[in-house]
Amino acid sequence: MNTQNIMIKLTIRSATQLLSILLSLTLFSLSSISQAAPEKLVVCADKGYWYPFVFTEGYEAKGLYIDMLNDAADRLDMKVSIRPMDWKKCLRKARAGKVDGIIGVSYKDKRAEYLEYPADAKTKKFSDLRLTQVEYVVVNNASSPYVFDGNVTTLPQPVRVPRGYSVADDLKNEGISDVNTKSKGDHGTLLRLISEKNGSVVTLATVAKHFEQHRLFKGKIKTQKRAYKSKSYFMAFSKKRPTDEASRNEIWDALTAVRTDSVLMETYMAKY
Template identity: 25%
Template structure:
């Protein structure tokens, strides 16, 4: 396992007084998915989500133990309070059964998001699959999508047959290459990166506009954690927002390749 996934050490004096005064745990145990999701999560080096959480850790002076797990298992262990939280996750009402999002009333507080990302539809060049921002046409063979991701339900609600047998973007794109599906729906930055990295895909697959969906992504905290550390949980989400807008993090985003 890459050593940067392990417990992240903290030595800093730059912490708000409120973070010192709130009851807080000695460690926060978080899980992430164990597959690449460029540029947010990567197996061979820290992605932008890990870089963000390192900065959050420093602000709060609390250690974070971040472990990669299969995505569905990650959600399950948070649901049962085995882990204190997970990232990165988009909001769906039924996901509130898994854990807590930062909320304003019955809506997620997007000011506390980690980042925004989108889903796009990819087709083979020369095919007639179409997306006009409202309706997907000529996709009778179905659309491939990543297992456990929120776009699956959106596509099904549109009456589309969905093949969500794999989480891995490259595998979904290869289904497209061999004609198993008419198109694939992927997170845009990850889909673009996968195509750019594979010579057998470059020049053969194209992304359609506009995006299928644009969504904020959050750090979810488990229900037991929020119950026990309610005030500190707010400070955690506040720190995420502060880091996201900080010059230090924005520089990391600009320089990330």
């Protein structure tokens, strides 16, 4: 074999090796991009009335959690699309990976099978990376002599909770045999309470306060002074449309920065 042929073969081999390296780098780069935080975050939110945290106004998601997420997205130069929908549909969309996540969801083992939560969501009552801490209360008919003393098993039954809400499982686990989840939202649970004239409703303290002044319920319901429990609520991510851990933490940190800015939060709350 002459020198010229040897040089040609070496050149071809070098070019092949270079092409292989470039292809590997390209694939690695594409893989990294696919795992990065999305340029546009698509999340769903409960369209029910969870004032002031999440509610729907003119087919648009509104509320404190919406303000917080929009602010956090601005800090990260990220676009966000928030879609209000029926709660169970929102959970299904996240399970199927049709949205990037859910804004305003509490921790539940079953949900953790398809949602990514902050590391302390299960173990801490007040998670460091929560959106807010939400207080639940018991509501009864105004004429009821019942007084809640903290013993959940004494609650007048049925205990009504909107369909798909995790607090229903909490009540069952604490010994309540008749938990009614026939209504889609708090408005429905309260209508059943006053029309059927029995049982209880468990809802957010802020929601109870609002409906006490509503024309349909004013003078007909009363909120127990002692709270039932409080829970941390989160921005959680779908495991079917995963972002890398660093990007999730970046978003949770931005949300925490918003929550811990007392001046900013007071500005938001003043709207509601």
